[in-house]
Amino acid sequence: MGRARHGAGQALKVGLLGGSFNPAHSGHRAISLAAIRALGLDEVWWLVSPGNPLKDGATDMAPLVIRLASARAMSRNAPIRPSDIETRLGTRYTVDTLRKLVRRYPDNRFIWLMGGDNLAQFHRWRDWRGIAREVPIAVVARPGYEHAAHAGVAMGWLRRWQRPAHQAKSWTTWRLPALVLLRFRLDPTSASGLRRADPAWQRRFMPTTRST
Numbered sequence: 001m002g003r004a005r006h007g008a009g010q011a012l013k014v015g016l017l018g019g020s021f022n023p024a025h026s027g028h029r030a031i032s033l034a035a036i037r038a039l040g041l042d043e044v045w046w047l048v049s050p051g052n053p054l055k056d057g058a059t060d061m062a063p064l065v066i067r068l069a070s071a072r073a074m075s076r077n078a079p080i081r082p083s084d085i086e087t088r089l090g091t092r093y094t095v096d097t098l099r100k101l102v103r104r105y106p107d108n109r110f111i112w113l114m115g116g117d118n119l120a121q122f123h124r125w126r127d128w129r130g131i132a133r134e135v136p137i138a139v140v141a142r143p144g145y146e147h148a149a150h151a152g153v154a155m156g157w158l159r160r161w162q163r164p165a166h167q168a169k170s171w172t173t174w175r176l177p178a179l180v181l182l183r184f185r186l187d188p189t190s191a192s193g194l195r196r197a198d199p200a201w202q203r204r205f206m207p208t209t210r211s212t
Contacts, residue, residue, distance in 0.1 A: 013172060015044040015138070016101070017113045018094060022062055023070035023201055024048075024082070025194055027187040031140050032080050034184040035113050039138060040169040043079040044113070046071050047097065050087045060195055062202050069205035093126040098134045109172045111136045116145040122154035132158060132177035138168070141183045 015035050021028065024046070032044040048068050051061075062070075064084060071082035089104075091097040094112075101110060112135050114122070119139045122128050131137070137158070139149070149155060161177045168180050194201060 011172075012105075012108045013040060013042045014105075014108050014110050015039060015041045015113045016047060016098075016110055016135070017044055018047040018049060018086075018097075020061065020191070021046060021048045021067045021071045021082070022060070022191050023067060023194060023205070024074040025187075025189045025191060026074070027189040028071075029074050029078065029080065030187040031113070031115070031184065032075075033078060035138060035140070035182065036079060038165075038168050038182050038184075039111060039171055041079075041111075043081055045085075046075065046080060046082040047086055048082055048084055050084070051092065065207060066202045066205045069207075070201075073205070095125070095127040095130045095134065098131060102134065111138055111171055113138050113140065115140050116142040116149040119154060120145055120148035120152045123152065128154060129157065129177075132161075132179070134176070136171045136174055136176065136178040136180070138171070138180050138182055140186070141181060142186065 015032065017028065017032060019028070028046065032046070035041060036044060048064065048071050050064055064087065068082060068084055075082055085101070086092075086097050089097060089100045091100060098110070098112070112131065114137065116139055125131065141149075158177060158179045161179055163171075163174060163178055163180045165180060165182060168182065171178065171180065
């Protein structure tokens, strides 16, 4: 995460995708690459959460080191940067992470990426209106969640600041709050499905030790 600029005198345009990445999969990669194209991003940062407050008590959550390793493997050869920066910043909630990132990288421009399933429950996030006032939000439509997302509490508040998708590449000029809804051909892969299909998936990402 060391870079603050992309080229001489040019701010880096970064999409932020938070999540458990338990494990990271082709759907995360596809959404990120599609967002890069739609929003004109330089790269996407995957914020691999040390622990999702809405998933406290989950018994199948892999250790952070495993989830981060899966994210690095899945993002290989793409402008995607997996990071444990929330652990290093000491933040647990997205609003706190964003405020610290904006201060730490004042030359960068950030936009928050989320799926329609997250928009449906966005009002449950700590200070979700504060998140919307901190950075623009791009929501990727997900089949099966569209009604819940559009009928949700958060969308009821955000709708007045919705921007048309054809203006998506102008997001750095938008006054906040600002929301854009994006539609891509989605990869149906899910982390829960991968865990069911391969309960021992963590073994593939175990740190290796070398004998001396």
